[in-house]
Amino acid sequence: MNKAKLKKTLNRAEEHCREHGTRFTEKRKHILQLLLQSEVPLSAYELATHYQSAFGETIPAMSVYRILDFLMAETLVHKLNSANKYTACEHIACDHQHEVPQFLICERCQNVKEVGIEPSIIAALADEIERAGYHLTQPQIELHCLCERCFSAS
Amino acid sequence: MNKAKLKKTLNRAEEHCREHGTRFTEKRKHILQLLLQSEVPLSAYELATHYQSAFGETIPAMSVYRILDFLMAETLVHKLNSANKYTACEHIACDHQHEVPQFLICERCQNVKEVGIEPSIIAALADEIERAGYHLTQPQIELHCLCERCFSAS
DNA sequence: CAGTTCACGATATAGCGTATCGTTCATGGC
DNA sequence: GCCATGAACGATACGCTATATCGTGAACTG
Numbered sequence: 598m599n600k601a602k603l604k605k606t607l608n609r610a611e612e613h614c615r616e617h618g619t620r621f622t623e624k625r626k627h628i629l630q631l632l633l634q635s636e637v638p639l640s641a642y643e644l645a646t647h648y649q650s651a652f653g654e655t656i657p658a659m660s661v662y663r664i665l666d667f668l669m670a671e672t673l674v675h676k677l678n679s680a681n682k683y684t685a686c687e688h689i690a691c692d693h694q695h696e697v698p699q700f701l702i703c704e705r706c707q708n709v710k711e712v713g714i715e716p717s718i719i720a721a722l723a724d725e726i727e728r729a730g731y732h733l734t735q736p737q738i739e740l741h742c743l744c745e746r747c748f749s750a751s
Numbered sequence: 752m753n754k755a756k757l758k759k760t761l762n763r764a765e766e767h768c769r770e771h772g773t774r775f776t777e778k779r780k781h782i783l784q785l786l787l788q789s790e791v792p793l794s795a796y797e798l799a800t801h802y803q804s805a806f807g808e809t810i811p812a813m814s815v816y817r818i819l820d821f822l823m824a825e826t827l828v829h830k831l832n833s834a835n836k837y838t839a840c841e842h843i844a845c846d847h848q849h850e851v852p853q854f855l856i857c858e859r860c861q862n863v864k865e866v867g868i869e870p871s872i873i874a875a876l877a878d879e880i881e882r883a884g885y886h887l888t889q890p891q892i893e894l895h896c897l898c899e900r901c902f903s904a905s
Numbered sequence: 906c907a908g909t910t911c912a913c914g915a916t917a918t919a920g921c922g923t924a925t926c927g928t929t930c931a932t933g934g935c
Numbered sequence: 936g937c938c939a940t941g942a943a944c945g946a947t948a949c950g951c952t953a954t955a956t957c958g959t960g961a962a963c964t965g
Contacts, residue, residue: 620962622912642951660913662953667912678833679893681921681952701885712883718875722868722894729866731855731896738892739833740876742885774931776943796920814944816922821943835921835952 598633606633606690610673613689619671627652628664629673629685637707638682641665677702677709679739687711698737703744705751710744752787760787760844764827767843773825781806782818783827783839791861792836795819831856831863833893841865852891857898859905868892 598606610629614621631647632639639647641661648656665683668674675698676683686698688711701710723733743751752760764783768775785801786793793801795815802810819837822828829852830837840852842865855864877887897905 620912624913640952657914657916658953659915663913701880701883703885704888710883710885712879714876714879718872718879721872721875725866725868725872726855726894726896729855729864730899731857731864731894732899732902733894733896734858735895738894740880740885740887740892741889742880742887745884745886748886774942778944794921811945811947812922813946817944 602690603630603633609690610671613673614671617671619667624656624660625664625667628661629668632674632683632685635685638677638680638684638702638709640682644683675700675711675737677739678737679741680707684709684711700737700739701742701744702739703747704741705743705747708744714738756844757784757787763844764825767827768825771825773821778810778814779818779821782815783822786828786837786839789839792831792834792838792856792863794836798837829854829865829891831893832891833895834861838863838865854891854893855896855898856893857901858895859897859901862898864898 611621631644642658645656645658645661673686673689674683675686699712699714726733765775785798796812798815799810799812827840828837829840853866853868880887
């Protein structure tokens with residue numbers, strides 16, 4: 598992510614928090630920035646390490662987890678359950694409504710793409726689930742894929 | 752799972768291994784049995800504990816992991832990535848071909864149902880993914896839901 | 906400016922998983 | 936039957952992920 602877009606996204610995140618009456622502190626901003634700048638999802642401990650390199654001060658893992666919890670509650674960050682890693686929401690600076698996030702995770706390079714699946718497909722899926730007697734609560738799907746580059750290389 | 756079905760399923764699993772030239776040892780049988788008898792998915796360490804209670808002998812966590820790896824390779828067991836737990840395949844004793852497993856996980860009681868999603872939906876999903884420049888490799892989906900009972904109770 | 910709430914630090918601990926090396930046991934060729 | 940081979944398993948150590956708890960300090964509010 599280039600500098601201009603990074604700045605714009607961070608500003609948008611700050612605005613988002615102000616609207617929600619929550620605090621977008623320096624540390625929270627730093628963690629979000631690290632995730633925005635990373636090509637791949639990061640674990641909490643990786644974030645702590647990167648924090649040290651990028652900002653010259655250490656941060657306890659506990660704080661990273663707390664900050665991640667906060668950022669997830671604000672839907673600025675998503676957790677990838679299958680990898681125990683975290684990724685910045687790709688739609689912070691977008692205007693359109695935040696959809697249910699779906700993730701394509703490249704198995705080789707770990708690159709993650711957050712996509713909006715056709716709502717009709719999700720609806721069909723939800724239908725099948727209802728028929729099985731269940732009720733969908735958090736339709737976040739994590740799909741393990743190969744990205745174009747890794748697919749071509751194999 | 753009742754005794755008759757349990758026995759039949761274990762026999763089917765043994766047959767499956769014989770056909771594949773692999774060994775269905777006592778310990779592997781025990782682990783599979785524990786998973787078949789459990790209402791909820793279990794972690795490796797939970798399995799080790801249950802093993803002790805059920806069979807009166809301790810088993811190291813390492814062995815549990817190795818046995819789980821084996822059972823997964825034989826598609827007798829599936830791992831739920833989002834929960835780091837394991838569940839017996841519900842189709843061991845079925846005649847029909849083993850499909851790509853999709854899991855409905857009840858967020859409240861942890862009960863898991865393994866369902867076959869309409870292939871056309873999966874195909875549509877794969878289509879969307881292709882359009883995003885990715886290639887689906889392991890279309891295992893884990894959906895967080897509420898089961899009928901927990902849904903009614905809420 | 907006093908009180909409350911929120912953010913953060915420090916420490917401890919639990920749970921999940923892998924690495925490595927050694928030992929035992931089953932199996933097949935002789 | 937006997938031994939060589941490889942598979943299964945045990946023991947120990949370690950690293951990563953996450954939560955619990957308690958304390959401190961900063962920020963907002965009346």
